[in-house]
Amino acid sequence: MGSTGPVxxxxxxxxxxxxxxxxxxxxxxxxxxxxxxxxxxxxxxLIHNPQVVERLAEDGVRVVKDLDEVPSxxxxxxxxxxxxxxxxxxxxxxxLEIVDVTCPFVAKVQNLAAELHEQSYQVLILGDAGxxxxxxIMSRAGDxxxxxxxxxxxxxxxxxxxxxxxxxxxxxxxxxxxxVQTVAGRTYEVRGFNTICHATSERQTAAxxxxxxxxxxxxxxxxxxxxTRRLAELCSMTGVPTHHxxxxxxxxxxxxxxxxxxxxxxxxxTPDWIIEEAARxxx
Amino acid sequence: MGSTGPVxxxxxxxxxxxxxxxxxxxxxxxxxxxxxxxxxxxxxxLIHNPQVVERLAEDGVRVVKDLDEVPSxxxxxxxxxxxxxxxxxxxxxxxLEIVDVTCPFVAKVQNLAAELHEQSYQVLILGDAGxxxxxxIMSRAGDxxxxxxxxxxxxxxxxxxxxxxxxxxxxxxxxxxxxVQTVAGRTYEVRGFNTICHATSERQTAAxxxxxxxxxxxxxxxxxxxxTRRLAELCSMTGVPTHHxxxxxxxxxxxxxxxxxxxxxxxxxTPDWIIEEAARxxx
Numbered sequence: 324m325g326s327t328g329p330v331x332x333x334x335x336x337x338x339x340x341x342x343x344x345x346x347x348x349x350x351x352x353x354x355x356x357x358x359x360x361x362x363x364x365x366x367x368x369l370i371h372n373p374q375v376v377e378r379l380a381e382d383g384v385r386v387v388k389d390l391d392e393v394p395s396x397x398x399x400x401x402x403x404x405x406x407x408x409x410x411x412x413x414x415x416x417x418x419l420e421i422v423d424v425t426c427p428f429v430a431k432v433q434n435l436a437a438e439l440h441e442q443s444y445q446v447l448i449l450g451d452a453g454x455x456x457x458x459x460i461m462s463r464a465g466d467x468x469x470x471x472x473x474x475x476x477x478x479x480x481x482x483x484x485x486x487x488x489x490x491x492x493x494x495x496x497x498x499x500x501x502x503v504q505t506v507a508g509r510t511y512e513v514r515g516f517n518t519i520c521h522a523t524s525e526r527q528t529a530a531x532x533x534x535x536x537x538x539x540x541x542x543x544x545x546x547x548x549x550x551t552r553r554l555a556e557l558c559s560m561t562g563v564p565t566h567h568x569x570x571x572x573x574x575x576x577x578x579x580x581x582x583x584x585x586x587x588x589x590x591x592x593t594p595d596w597i598i599e600e601a602a603r604x605x606x
Numbered sequence: 607m608g609s610t611g612p613v614x615x616x617x618x619x620x621x622x623x624x625x626x627x628x629x630x631x632x633x634x635x636x637x638x639x640x641x642x643x644x645x646x647x648x649x650x651x652l653i654h655n656p657q658v659v660e661r662l663a664e665d666g667v668r669v670v671k672d673l674d675e676v677p678s679x680x681x682x683x684x685x686x687x688x689x690x691x692x693x694x695x696x697x698x699x700x701x702l703e704i705v706d707v708t709c710p711f712v713a714k715v716q717n718l719a720a721e722l723h724e725q726s727y728q729v730l731i732l733g734d735a736g737x738x739x740x741x742x743i744m745s746r747a748g749d750x751x752x753x754x755x756x757x758x759x760x761x762x763x764x765x766x767x768x769x770x771x772x773x774x775x776x777x778x779x780x781x782x783x784x785x786v787q788t789v790a791g792r793t794y795e796v797r798g799f800n801t802i803c804h805a806t807s808e809r810q811t812a813a814x815x816x817x818x819x820x821x822x823x824x825x826x827x828x829x830x831x832x833x834t835r836r837l838a839e840l841c842s843m844t845g846v847p848t849h850h851x852x853x854x855x856x857x858x859x860x861x862x863x864x865x866x867x868x869x870x871x872x873x874x875x876t877p878d879w880i881i882e883e884a885a886r887x888x889x
Contacts (some may be wrong), residue, residue: 496791503785507798508779513786515796 344426405459440465488575544590551590652715681759688742723748735773834873
């Protein structure tokens with residue numbers, strides 16, 4: 324009575340949360356769903372955040388795994404990380420109404436890959452072969468295109484005389500420059516394009532800087548979001564206890580015992596309302 | 607009497623001596639001088655070997671420093687390492703007869719630099735800024751072209767958004783790939799061309815391999831020949847005593863005391879007769 328507990332401060336990292344491409348995708352889809360009142364189908368989750376996908380379902384936006392699940396006359400949404408060219412072609416053949424919210428930075432890599440292939444370059448994509456973004460780029464890069472997750476992967480690759488390197492937008496600069504270097508040592512001509520999105524590196528740098536100044540870090544975002552998982556990984560590498568949560572409900576009071584400063588950051592697909600709720604809950 | 611001294615073996619490295627470009631230059635000039643009997647003038651030494659230049663003088667081939675020293679009606683020889691574009695233009699304006707023995711590999715780099723400049727790339731030349739070959743490439747690469755001797759030099763350079771890297775034909779692969787990597791980290795697009803001449807790297811590899819198997823190394827070639835000096839440097843780095851000579855006259859018996867195997871190699875501008883004379887003298 325009369326005594327107050329220690330004051331705990333919550334610091335939100337700069338550049339936490341939505342990137343341009345995700346915000347644009349969500350705004351477009353919500354706007355279309357509400358004003359036109361049409362049934363919409365996204366090919367896979369629109370963005371990698373289950374809570375956002377749930378909200379969209381309330382507005383009549385359903386997730387489908389395959390184009391065949393979209394009924395004739397339906398509206399199909401191509402998600403922010405893009406789709407393979409064959410999917411886009413098939414949607415057009417079926418005469419479906421298409422809402423394409425592919426992130427402009429991703430679309431740029433897709434177009435670049437197609438152009439380079441046309442100019443007779445063997446296209447090398449630095450990225451995660453299983454990621455939707457990479458599959459979309461790959462589908463436009465020609466039959467001799469390759470995906471590597473890092474420069475070491477190149478050892479087993481057969482390279483042509485003219486090789487062009489592009490990167491998944493969420494790669495690190497170091498992985499990109501090392502890949503270009505390795506290719507340079509093995510071909511006559513290498514052409515490298517730094518297609519890494521600034522938002523990702525800025526978010527990562529800001530999170531690591533913040534982590535060094537706090538006692539506990541909370542990273543908010545979908546468990547299916549690769550960039551959120553990477554963010555948590557980078558923060559925990561600073562040695563500060565780090566917890567990856569999807570929603571405020573997962574917060575455990577015991578994490579904050581003795582802590583004075585709590586740092587909060589969030590992946591590119593985490594909406595502001597989830598970040599704000601987490602901040603409120605901690606306080 | 608009756609006893610024989612220890613047998614000394616002389617090993618000549620693979621790929622020692624003349625490279626394709628040098629041999630071609632010399633053959634062309636000697637052929638022209640002898641058959642046409644014309645007074646010929648080379649802009650600087652035809653190749654970086656004083657003994658060869660002396661022999662050419664006997665055939666009426668003189669070395670001049672400047673185009674103005676060539677009399678009207680004279681034949682001017684553009685040497686194997688190439689000349690700046692302005693020199694070529696001026697020779698044509700003066701109506702001089704031109705014998706262009708620029709090495710085809712060097713000419714390829716010159717043309718590439720010009721093409722890349724036309725395609726709006728900033729051209730970055732990895733090489734020795736003072737070397738005639740580099741000055742010739744530079745003169746075709748546009749006003750914003752740069753020369754760096756290694757990747758560290760790049761720190762002070764202002765780079766554009768599209769940068770193309772070419773290498774002096776005698777550079778090492780490592781210096782080239784590191785330069786491309788560094789540029790990749792600082793521009794949107796990097797384009798790298800491995801313009802390094804195979805002859806150089808093959809000669810260097812063969813010399814180092816040989817050095818590891820002998821007691822003394824003799825490197826024969828002009829003291830003004832950069833690639834010969836580099837060859838001597840590489841051999842002495844193996845820890846084996848290494849001597850750089852221009853002619854057999856410089857050989858000192860004391861170098862071979864206790865030695866059983868003597869290794870011999872020579873720069874790209876060293877003629878066979880000088881190598882053979884050195885081998886004879888050692889034996």
